[in-house]
Amino acid sequence: MSARDPRLEVDAEMLLAARRSIRAFLPQAVPAAAIDAVLRAAARAPSGNNIQPWRVHVVVGEARDALVAEVCAAYDAGDSRHRAEYPYYPLEFFEPYLARRRRNGWGLYGLLGIGKGDRTRMHAQHRRNFEFFGAPVGLMFTIDRRLAQGSWLDYGMFLQSVMLAACSRGLATCAQAAWNNYHRIVEARLGFAPQEQLVCGMALGYADPAAVENTLVTERAPLDEFVVRHGLRPA
Ligand SMILES: Cc1cc2nc3c(=O)[nH]c(=O)nc-3n(C[C@H](O)[C@H](O)[C@H](O)COP(=O)(O)O)c2cc1C
Numbered sequence: 001m002s003a004r005d006p007r008l009e010v011d012a013e014m015l016l017a018a019r020r021s022i023r024a025f026l027p028q029a030v031p032a033a034a035i036d037a038v039l040r041a042a043a044r045a046p047s048g049n050n051i052q053p054w055r056v057h058v059v060v061g062e063a064r065d066a067l068v069a070e071v072c073a074a075y076d077a078g079d080s081r082h083r084a085e086y087p088y089y090p091l092e093f094f095e096p097y098l099a100r101r102r103r104n105g106w107g108l109y110g111l112l113g114i115g116k117g118d119r120t121r122m123h124a125q126h127r128r129n130f131e132f133f134g135a136p137v138g139l140m141f142t143i144d145r146r147l148a149q150g151s152w153l154d155y156g157m158f159l160q161s162v163m164l165a166a167c168s169r170g171l172a173t174c175a176q177a178a179w180n181n182y183h184r185i186v187e188a189r190l191g192f193a194p195q196e197q198l199v200c201g202m203a204l205g206y207a208d209p210a211a212v213e214n215t216l217v218t219e220r221a222p223l224d225e226f227v228v229r230h231g232l233r234p235a
Pocket of ligand 1: 178
C-alpha cells in the first residue's frame with residue numbers, strides 16, 4: 001500500500017479518533033504474539049538519526065502481580081519518599097492548562113460519582129493505576145538517561161504508535177505517568193540497568209465494555225486555539 005493510497009489516510013484518522021485512554025480492563029490474557037506484533041509495528045516510529053531510543057519491559061503473570069502488590073502497598077502507606085525522577089508537569093499549573101487538567105480530572109471522577117472532598121474514593125481510583133486498571137499486561141518504558149531531550153520527542157512518537165497499533169488490533173491502552181513516583185520499586189523488580197530511566201508505564205489489554213469510566217471521551221481545543229496561520233486563511 002503506497003503512502004498516497006486514500007485508504008491509508010482514512011485508516012490513520014479513524015485510529016487517531018478511536019484511541020482513548022481505557023481505565024478498566026477485562027482479565028482476558030493477551031497472546032504473546034499480539035504483544036510482539038504491537039511493539040514491532042510501533043518500532044516503525046521515527047526517531048532522530050534512527051537511533052530508536054526506546055526499551056520496553058513487558059510485565060505479565062507473577063512478575064506483574066508482584067510489582068502491583070509492592071507498589072500498591074507503598075501507595076497505601078503514603079510514603080512520600082517515593083518521588084518521580086523527572087518532572088512531568090510544572091510545579092504550579094497555569095492557564096490554559098490548569099482548566100484543561102481540572103476538566104479532565106472532574107470528567108473522570110464525575111462519571112464515577114466521586115465528589116470533591118471524597119479522599120477515600122479518590123485514593124482508591126488513583127490506586128487503580130498501580131493495578132494497571134486490571135489489565136493483564138503492564139508495559140514499562142525506559143530510556144538511556146545519557147540521551148538528550150530530542151530522544152524524548154522520539155519517545156512520544158513511539159508511545160503513541162504503541163497505542164495506535166494496539167487499537168488497530170482491538171486492544172486498549174492507558175499511558176501511565178503515575179508509575180514514575182515508584183520508579184525505584186519498578187527498577188529493582190524489573191532489574192533495570194544503571195543507565196535505564198523509567199519514562200512511564202502503560203496498561204495493555206481488552207477494554208471492559210461495561211465499565212462507566214471507559215465511556216469518557218475527552219475534549220480537544222478547537223483549531224483556532226492552537227493554530228497560528230501565517231499567510232493562510234482559515235479553511
Ligand atoms: C505520557 C502520558 C502519561 C499519562 N499518565 C496517566 C496516568 O498515570 N493515569 C491515567 O489515568 N491517565 C494517564 N494518561 C492519560 C491522559 O489522562 C489522557 O491521555 C488524556 O486525558 C486524554 O484522554 P484520551 O487519552 O482518552 O484521549 C497519560 C497520558 C500520557 C500521554
